[in-house]
Amino acid sequence: MDSFLCIAPDVKLGRDVKLSKFINLYGCEIGDQSKIGAFVEIQKNVKIGKRCKISSHTFICEGVTIEDNVFIGHGVTFTNDSYPRATTPEGHLQREADWAVEPTLVKSGASIGSGTTVLSNITVGENAMIGAGSVVTRNIPANSIVAGNPAKVLRYVEAIAGLSK
Numbered sequence: 572m573d574s575f576l577c578i579a580p581d582v583k584l585g586r587d588v589k590l591s592k593f594i595n596l597y598g599c600e601i602g603d604q605s606k607i608g609a610f611v612e613i614q615k616n617v618k619i620g621k622r623c624k625i626s627s628h629t630f631i632c633e634g635v636t637i638e639d640n641v642f643i644g645h646g647v648t649f650t651n652d653s654y655p656r657a658t659t660p661e662g663h664l665q666r667e668a669d670w671a672v673e674p675t676l677v678k679s680g681a682s683i684g685s686g687t688t689v690l691s692n693i694t695v696g697e698n699a700m701i702g703a704g705s706v707v708t709r710n711i712p713a714n715s716i717v718a719g720n721p722a723k724v725l726r727y728v729e730a731i732a733g734l735s736k
Contacts, residue, residue: 575592575593576590576592576593576594576596577594577595577596577597578590578594578596578597579596579597579598581597581598581615582596582597582598582599582600582601583599583600583601584601585600585601585602585603585604585605585621586603586604587603587604588601588602588603588604588605588606588607589605589606589607590607591607591608591609591611591627592609593609593610594607594608594609594610594611594612594613595611595612595613596612596613597613597614597615598614598615598616598617599613599614599615599616599617599618599619599631600617600618600619601613601619601623602619602620602621602622602623602639603621603622604621604622605619605620605621605622605623605624605625606623606624606625607625608624608625608626608627608628608629608645609627609628610627610628611625611626611627611628611629611630611631612629612630612631613625613631614631614632614633615633616633616634616672617631617632617633617634617635617636617637618635618636618637619631619637619641620637620638620639620640620641620679621639621640622639622640623637623639623640623641623642623643624641624642624643625643626642626643626644626645626646626647626685627645627646628645628646629643629644629645629646629647629648630647630648630649631643631649632649632650632651633651633672634651634672634673634674634675634691635649635651635674635675635676635677636674636675636676636677637677638676638677638678638679638681639679639680640679640680641677641679641680641681641682641683642681642682642683643677643683644682644683644684644685644686644687644703645685645686646685646686647683647684647685647686647687647688647689648687648688648689649675649688649689649691650675650688650689650690650691651672651673651674651675651691652670652672652673652691653673653690653691653692655670656670673691673692674691674692675689675690675691675692675693675694675695676693676694676695677689677694677695678694678695678696678697678699678713679697679698680697680698681695681696681697681698681699681700681701681711682699682700682701683695683701684700684701684702684703684704684705684718685703685704686703686704687701687702687703687704687705687706687707687722688705688706688707689701689707690706690707690708693707693708693709693710693711694710694711695707695710695711696710696711696712696713696714696715697713697714698713698714698728699711699712699713699714699715699716699717700715700716700717700728701717701718701722702716702717702718702719702722702725703718704718704720705717705718705719705720705721705722706719706720706721706722707721707722708721708722709721709722711724712724712727714727714728714729715727715728716728
């Protein structure tokens with residue numbers, strides 16, 4: 572294994588997955604023919620579908636599911652806790668048992684632009700396109716184009732060029 576890759580033994584890699592250097596993968600599953608860019612971290616219990624492209628400097632935390640044919644731009648950040656805290660009410664450093672993972676689902680064919688932050692408990696609909704630098708605070712409808720902080724629907728498309736249902 573390459574010394575510039577940190578891939579835990581519990582990672583499930585599909586067929587023909589392409590991995591760049593300087594990545595950190597543990598406890599996740601990555602589908603066939605997906606491509607993971609440099610400086611990406613993918614945490615445990617994350618599922619990434621087939622033919623996805625995860626661009627450099629992206630953070631995909633526990634609780635995120637990404638279906639097939641999804642594009643994730645550079646520097647995209649996912650969250651999994653609406654009210655994160657370092658300590659318990661008693662002042663002790665939080666442990667895994669002190670909070671619950673909040674899931675996020677990115678459906679097939681979606682594209683998430685560079686620099687976007689996706690909050691937890693979100694579903695990004697099929698073939699949706701999220702503009703660069705957006706902050707996703709609520710569900711994104713299928714076939715919509717959204718942008719902004721918070722991300723808002725700009726318009727809808729019936730079909731996005733190059734994708735078939």
